[in-house]
Amino acid sequence: MSWSRHFPIRHAEEVNGQTTALRLRPPEHRVSRRAIGYWTATAGAGWAIVIAVLAVIVLTSDDPPSWLSVALLVACVLGPLHLLVMPQWRYRVHRWEVTGDAVYTQAGWLKQQWRIAPVSRIQTVDIERDPVEQLFGLAKITITTASSAGPLRISGLDHATALALADELTQRTRTVRGDAT
Template sequence: MSEHTTNTALRLRPPAHRVSRRAIGYWTVTAAIFWVLLIGVQTVIVVTSDEPPSFFAVTLVISCVLGPLHLIVMPQWRYRVHRWEVTGEAVYTQAGWLKQQWRIAPVSRIQTVDIERDPFEQLFGLAKITVTTASAAGPLRISGLTHDRALELADELTKTTQAVRGDAT
């Protein structure tokens, strides 16, 4: 392998861009819905049962401690981890919080670029991009982008993909 080929080879590295700060609120709200429902169900069981099993009271207390802790730590942690970058050669992603994943996909392997927005993402002005490639590892996802940035990125990826020769297989 020549020195030039070694210097231009794609390698896994931390992507350059963070997601939108709005993602912190989005992640907090979506996690809060889970905790409110869980604690609500547990509370109803403990309050309405004549003699609830003691483990219900214990799990309620644990949920009341873990829920707020999760809502404080998880969104901030995810914001620090989630990153993305698109170059003329590849798409780089880094995501997760407990289990972290780094991915790289050469632009020549991109097959489709999709933008998705669930109802809560719409409330926060966010969107996610799914980049489908000819890879058994599955698509790359960039979550937590502002809607405008997602549109720009999808347009940029489409133009870059069209400019690269190959059939993405």
């Protein structure tokens, strides 16, 4: 999908003093750089488990199937490549922005998703922090709307930024007219 193609929404946004239709566009803000370490650590833990299980099976079996040895070799090659590429790529893609009228998100790395939700449609704003996110000082925000596409999620935010953003969205939903449906 090209950014030159726009998808109009029924609500309006003010740009340079003029009201225009909301458009799907690249959001302005990146997530925290600490998200790179978080994504690397969580993916690394997954690869370590896969490699360890395969290694134990291959090393403790009297006659392991050859496909298990191949799988171990593939995991030992793909795991480090994944850890080098994925976190950097995700950091370049993950973005967010809140304007007076809408929340914009962009996420993913192989499968990328762009979302926009009018502030008037916001129903709840939640902050979550798993234990590893807490170690990295990160949080994720889930913005539930009346959309059948599901909630918007912004992950990899600095904890203080997430708190401020949740507060800002809460204040905006109080002042924007709409029924959130």
